[in-house]
Amino acid sequence: MAQKPGIPKGTRDFSPAEVSKRNYIINAIKRHFQTFGFQPIETPSFENLDTLMGKYGEEGDRLIFKILNSGDYLSKVRDDLYQTKDANKIALKITEKALRYDLTVPFARYVVMHQNDITFPFKRYQVQPVWRADRPQKGRFREFYQCDADVVGSKSLWQEVEFVQLYDAVFSSLNLDGVTIKMNNRKVLSGIAEVIGAKEKLIDFTVALDKLDKIGEEGVKNEMLQKGIAEEAIQKVQPLFGFTGSNKEKLQQLKELLSSSEEGTKGVEELSFIIEAIESLGLKSASLDIDVTLARGLNYYTGAIFEVAPPEGVQMGSIGGGGRYDDLTGIFGLKDVSGVGISFGLDRIYLVLEELNLFPETVSKQLDVLFINFGEKEALQAMRAIKVLRSKGVNAELYPDAAKMNKQMKYANKRDIPKVIMIGEQELNEQTFVLKDMKEGSQETHSFDHIENLF
RNA sequence: GUGGUUGUAGCUCAGCUGGUUAGAGCGCUGGAUUGUGGUUCCAGAGGUCGCCGGUUCGAACCCGGUCUUCCACCCCA
Numbered sequence: 001m002a003q004k005p006g007i008p009k010g011t012r013d014f015s016p017a018e019v020s021k022r023n024y025i026i027n028a029i030k031r032h033f034q035t036f037g038f039q040p041i042e043t044p045s046f047e048n049l050d051t052l053m054g055k056y057g058e059e060g061d062r063l064i065f066k067i068l069n070s071g072d073y074l075s076k077v078r079d080d081l082y083q084t085k086d087a088n089k090i091a092l093k094i095t096e097k098a099l100r101y102d103l104t105v106p107f108a109r110y111v112v113m114h115q116n117d118i119t120f121p122f123k124r125y126q127v128q129p130v131w132r133a134d135r136p137q138k139g140r141f142r143e144f145y146q147c148d149a150d151v152v153g154s155k156s157l158w159q160e161v162e163f164v165q166l167y168d169a170v171f172s173s174l175n176l177d178g179v180t181i182k183m184n185n186r187k188v189l190s191g192i193a194e195v196i197g198a199k200e201k202l203i204d205f206t207v208a209l210d211k212l213d214k215i216g217e218e219g220v221k222n223e224m225l226q227k228g229i230a231e232e233a234i235q236k237v238q239p240l241f242g243f244t245g246s247n248k249e250k251l252q253q254l255k256e257l258l259s260s261s262e263e264g265t266k267g268v269e270e271l272s273f274i275i276e277a278i279e280s281l282g283l284k285s286a287s288l289d290i291d292v293t294l295a296r297g298l299n300y301y302t303g304a305i306f307e308v309a310p311p312e313g314v315q316m317g318s319i320g321g322g323g324r325y326d327d328l329t330g331i332f333g334l335k336d337v338s339g340v341g342i343s344f345g346l347d348r349i350y351l352v353l354e355e356l357n358l359f360p361e362t363v364s365k366q367l368d369v370l371f372i373n374f375g376e377k378e379a380l381q382a383m384r385a386i387k388v389l390r391s392k393g394v395n396a397e398l399y400p401d402a403a404k405m406n407k408q409m410k411y412a413n414k415r416d417i418p419k420v421i422m423i424g425e426q427e428l429n430e431q432t433f434v435l436k437d438m439k440e441g442s443q444e445t446h447s448f449d450h451i452e453n454l455f
Numbered sequence: 456g457u458g459g460u461u462g463u464a465g466c467u468c469a470g471c472u473g474g475u476u477a478g479a480g481c482g483c484u485g486g487a488u489u490g491u492g493g494u495u496c497c498a499g500a501g502g503u504c505g506c507c508g509g510u511u512c513g514a515a516c517c518c519g520g521u522c523u524u525c526c527a528c529c530c531c532a
Contacts, residue, residue: 006522006523009522009523009524057530059456059529059530059531060530060531062456062530063530063531102532130532132530132531132532134530134531135456135529136524136525137525137526137527138525138526139532140531140532141532144532145532146532207530296530296531296532307532317531317532318531318532319532320532321531321532343532344532345532346532347532348532349532372490372491374490404489404490405489405490405491405492406488406490406491406492407492408491408492409491409492409493410492410493411492412492413492413493414492420491420492422490422491424490425490426490434490434491436491436492438492438493441491441492441493443491
């Protein structure tokens with residue numbers, strides 16, 4: 001009985017055309033990572049469960065794909081525990097490995113394990129798939145690629161400046177103009193929470209604030225009230241709801257709002273430094289925008305927070321994100337190593353480029369020329385030509401069977417092969433070949449000796 | 456994890472309030488065309504209607520379950 005094939009939800013097959021396009025994006029990203037001085041590493045697809053657990057918050061823990069232990073894993077579960085049917089507790093007994101959830105935590109683990117071999121500051125990049133046991137929806141998959149660049153071992157804000165430039169360089173080279181690099185700072189958020197007297201509600205406060213563009217001012221206020229943030233406190237942050245103007249104006253407003261908070265003031269200073277540096281260095285096509293509602297990834301960011309929004313008019317979540325985390329390696333026993341990094345969301349960038357029709361036509365071209373097969377002797381002559389062409393880097397192939405011309409031409413047409421070369425009995429005898437342009441429909445005869453000068 | 460949505464030929468989809476043999480377009484194979492693709496014409500192949508169960512004389516259609524798709528929430532790239 002033939003079984004109906006299928007793949008798990010949230011996963012995808014990639015066709016040759018899709019792989020070409022994905023490689024086009026990946027190559028652009030890697031190229032710029034290298035020009036900015038980052039070095040590649042790779043880490044295993046799965047890690048020890050305890051390396052990952054507790055690093056992404058409660059929600060994150062739930063979304064980690066856990067790998068069942070091998071062997072008779074249930075025998076290790078005590079009967080009384082088994083009877084409780086407490087999935088979370090039992091899970092810890094029957095699984096000790098998990099698929100990686102992002103590239104940042106494995107990187108932190110890598111840095112700690114190899115600290116003696118690493119020269120700091122260490123700049124690494126990593127392009128590998130990650131897995132999340134999430135419900136898929138548009139632009140969200142259960143297996144997807146992250147393209148990360150991080151620096152550890154430097155507290156310099158020049159790193160942040162460089163990451164802004166890196167985002168700009170990559171998106172510009174992909175001709176994806178008009179992306180907005182949104183920037184915030186954890187210290188600013190802490191400062192705001194402190195000023196309004198809701199310091200212990202920082203996470204609730206920022207998560208609600210983050211939804212401003214989605215649920216509006218009233219929605220945010222309602223959620224804050226619901227989370228137990230006082231009415232008066234919310235009144236104090238009223239300026240944030242109409243937070244517009246240039247970056248300079250926003251900085252000025254923040255400075256006043258946070259003047260009583262030491263931490264908040266520090267955050268404003270950091271933002272100012274980056275903004276001023278970028279203003280004097282300039283960006284090619286992206287714009288940098290302070291967004292105090294930006295609050296993703298708060299579980300470990302301590303300074304700058306980045307998120308990249310696609311150009312206006314494209315319905316898609318963020319296509320990149322990142323930030324500074326002062327003590328990520330601390331949980332693995334290496335103190336005082338500051339890190340900062342960014343990530344590119346390959347799958348979403350793909351969808352955006354597709355929507356805006358920004359893939360160059362040449363990306364999907366696989367073969368330059370197809371040789372028509374007229375039989376054994378003719379095919380041998382074709383193979384001689386193919387050998388020469390390939391040595392010059394031309395993508396060439398012989399149709400494998402001496403099928404009907406009609407069929408071979410249809411094949412060339414369907415594969416979108418621009419040129420076809422025919423060497424039949426007559427051409428073989430005359431030491432010539434016929435070159436046909438599939439787009440124009442025109443063809444001409446050349447001497448076989450001239451084959452290498454064709455392309 | 457919560458709520459909703461979707462599933463019929465390789466693909467995109469019709470299919471009436473439940474009624475004989477489930478259709479179309481595109482694609483595929485062959486032919487018109489034995490050395491010329493894209494356009495045209497002719498012929499043909501291809502479906503246990505997602506899967507399991509129930510209601511009914513009778514189910515693609517109604518009901519339950521399950522898987523899948525897409526969307527929103529949570530969260531996030």
